[in-house]
Amino acid sequence: MPTVREIEQALFELAPREGAMDWDNVGHLLGDPDQAVTKVCVALDITEAVAAEAIEQGCELIVSHHPVMNCKWLPVQTVRSDTAQGHLLLRLLRSGVSAICMHTNLDVAPGGVNDAFAAALGLEDPGPLGDPEGLCRVGTLSSPMPLQDFARKVCRDLHANGVRYAGCGKPVRRVAVGGGACSDYIHHAVAAGCDTFVTADLSYHQFLDAEGMGVNLIDAGHFPTEDPVCARLVSYLTDRFPELTVFKSASHREVIQYCVEGE
Template structure:
């Protein structure tokens, strides 16, 4: 298969339209048309990761952080970034990044962080995307409604929460008159036909609408299917930055900090707040989440766990009576790497392919503790 097929799998998990404005998610280096070999998943792309990919026979490196984050004026072989990009091109490596779209998506970075910390009753901390919903209404001759319903369901129409095949069906009478040039499934040209039909209604998310309509029309027995599409004000899934939830048991800040260190496998943390403070509600945000303090406080969180918190953000949190744990940018995001690898392995296997998916063993965290 082509590398494009693998990136398509990734975009089904983290659609590019979820990325924040101006974010350079997607292809960074190389070609999506190349035949796919093995795949390496990493948080960052650097020279050590490149050498690791070559040793593993991988020609696709999937990262969370884009190597080209700000516009490059030139790719110069003598500059550090230019040298790395040129060498990657020479060695036929493709680098693809899922950045803020992987932060925002339902099963993304902060969700993985919340799962690692066993938070209950998880909700999105800062919504950035509300799924738009449509209603499809189609009229199907009696006896063919099951096939059309199944076609819609296979295209993700009628999926509500943990339920699929959700439709409403009402039997009635339809009329039509086939005109010259038609080849009617039922009836004769020039004669008004009366048919027992079902009105079949279902809901579909915007991103699945075209596929659902195409699938429905293909399964419909009529030469011209009669259907309507309605835009709904109902909101579908809510996605965004960060997660707020509850710990499995109420712990003090000091006790919870010890648990965070163990679960994220970090040697040290930075804390703000009384260590004896009882934590009943926790907000998490992978990466640089210091800007989420107000959102966390407004959602009733006693604690925000994230990385890259500044001095002034610590002071702001204390003034708002919310505790902070800075576990580091790297530690709060790398939890998504093994999840991505497992996800791709599953998709590759279901597709009948044999490409191997590896998790990078390179430590890309630039900080060391002395």
């Protein structure tokens, strides 16, 4: 059976470490690199529910997109059972479960997060948007679509609980996508001639500015815009290591709910 180290090396062939941003924390972050692996759980995040699922299913490894430890937003200064992060890390370590995390390197990789996102929306001829980091993708619809109809399509295609959107009066045809928090790239979408940009974590003021910028904005949520890559990771690992049992987490799903008056 392959070891954690060998699986990490294979994942870096898909999404090279060099593609990660300098603040990021990617690769094998938790556990024994020489541990033999028979079963792998793939999830967008390593949550308590995902940890419990992996342990219950007898997994030696979790492969996730978001790092279980990332010093940009949650510095690791202690590992204590009376903190949320410490409790999770100790639970995994005591159960012999390793963690490999492919984050911004998987965002930019061919076939990674944003290619999976573009494919989920059925965009034709997707390619790089031209942003400096190479994160976002741009493609076209087979025929123009009213914004409200496209917003419904995005919600349906990504299995989102809801989407937020604001329009500039244009029908949707040329679409840029950026999985997760990619609001910094709105200007690049406009410069590339896109009428619509689909991403997550947009602010009130960005929606307010959409009409003046001449672009439709759709916020489909952080989880729904990135989760499509998990199926690709399952397929990739299954192809590379046929002897492994690899599955996508059934416990991890969108946690944000929407309440609409009149429902």
